[in-house]
Amino acid sequence: MNRLPLFPLKTVLFPGARLSLQIFEARYLDMLSACLREDAGFGVVGLLQGEEVAGGNLQFAAVGCEARIVDFERRDNGLLGITVQGQRRFIVREHSVAANHLHQATVDWLTEEAPSPLQVEHTELAAILLALAEHPSVQELGMPGVVGDQQALSYALAYLLPLEQEHKLELLTISSARARLARIEELVAWMQS
Structure with missing residues (x-):
């Protein structure tokens, strides 16, 4: 069973793509600490309804992309800035919300075809x-x-x-x-x- 913490965003991440994020919510700071400690990724899912900040009723896409942290820094404004790179695509099977409002899901990884040369x-x-x-x-x-x-x-x-x-x-x-x-x-x- 594959469990992933989820980060719903109004951005769609793809394998190989890089995304810069500014993190300020405690639930995501905790999530990132765990990802760094465990050398693990988290899931970026497209936000369909609701806001990216805590609270409210969120709806997000059933397909997302695993993100791995490739760089991080403390920004001038005191917030944590990270750069992630998209890894594997997944389908959300089951979804739950933890006490700290962090979304988590059981996911199935989507199979990628072998690389084909450009034509x-x-x-x-x-x-x-x-x-x-x-x-x-x-x-x-x-x-x-x-x-x-x-x-x-x-x-x-x-x-x-x-x-x-x-x-x-x-x-x-x-x-x-x-x-x-x-x-x-x-x-x-x-x-x-």
Whole structure:
């Protein structure tokens, strides 16, 4: 049985993507301490209803991404800043809320297909990723602008493109990199029209 603490956010995290967070709530500080002590990850799930701060009725997506802490620092404002990297996708099976309001879930890991090399038809999408990687906020996260396989390209674009949350969640549920890239092409064409 796989149990994960959950961090519901209005952001959708993808494998390989990096996310910078500022932590101030006691429940998440405790969660991060445990993750660092146990060399464990936590689950980032897309928040569908409610607020990211404690209280209220939260609804979040049934599919999420495990996050691992890759860097942390005490910020000038005294709060903890962390950078996480997306690892594995999962499906939430059972969900509970602890006394400190930390959400926890039993999850099943989704299987990833073996990496497939980029094809000629991915040239335009690879160029879009290269352009996105030149943005200062992406450079700060240390995400690469050049990747070598369809899975990495699809996840990086799904994360970095300015898509609606519903589209990002849809992309997170697609198990085939080729199908995910085809859907991204459709969304890019729709954005450009």
